Amino acid sequence: MSSVDSVIILGAGASFSDGAPLQNDLIKEFCSTALIRKLGFSSKGIPIEKLSEIEINQLSQIEKYFDLFWGADLLSSFDKKFSYPTFEDCLGILDIAQNRNESFGLEYRSKLNEFRNSLIFLIAKTIEEKLTASESHNHETLINRLVKQGTLRSTAFISLNYDIIIDNTLTGIRNSDGFDLDYGIEFMNFKRDPNSDENSWGRPNPTKSILLFKLHGSLNWLYCPTCNQIEITPKIKGAIKAFTQSEKCYACGTPMEPIIVPPTYFKEMENVYLQQIFQRTDEILRNSKKIYICGYSLPDADLHIKYLLKRAELLNRNPLEIFIINNHKGKKNPKKIDKKKRFLQFFKRKTMVKYTELSFEDFCRDGIQD
């Protein structure tokens, strides 16, 4: 077994602190910029980068989808007051229809998969734009601190986010500091020739490996449903590549698909790689001594995460400590108390749960002070 004794769980709040949009605002964020992109100039009349043909097609799919499912003419008239559906609702409804082999009318029978892919494209694009514009680098501060303290090697990461902020931070030190980002799964890229193929990605060296388990998928992974294999697009968001360049599997030519699973729909996931990740997450949590839960408040929908945490609590032979880092500036008191209660309610041994007053930023910079 590995020498990992600390696990850092990164929830949406961690990504938010570095500029990623919140789950509930994703659709709204997208729509507010889509119109500008479509028109080709900003609200101040400044011309912006023109859309590619594939992007224009994606946008028109999304327009059709919003009109049909949510009764909104979103892209031609952005409405601040409109109550936007969540990304999860948008994706979940399409997933269930596909799983049950049902449709929403003859005309859309073959379109559901296109809608789904366009939606994921939208999310990838929106997240990418927000992150590019952001100036916070908390994840980087965190990794630098762990390297400095000499504890990175004994730390594993669990990310509940699709974005690749932590991935890029760890890739940044991949070759320079003797660390090797390890997602815990086998990628197609391992088989590619590192001398002649820019898409090759070496198998992580077990003695250097830093584990990152992404339970809900990742924007830099592409899946070939024919080969049943995953490819990693290093430092590039795979979903974007797949839709702007129509990425095909290099082995068989099948169009690659993104791997993104909304938490509410997690129980239906059948992807063998995500199952593998789930299993390895379970193992690492059960053997850890310290778990740091960052920017995450144990929502009802995430029963699969609760399940893993319960197993970690009950099956762990170590004197496990759990730290919650969930504070941020402006968080109101009643909300804080409610969230604290949720954690204390959930765990059996209340004394092992330390609900800190720290924000993610504080934790990244200073860690937990005794």
Ligand SMILES: [Zn+2]
């Ligand atoms: Zn293939």
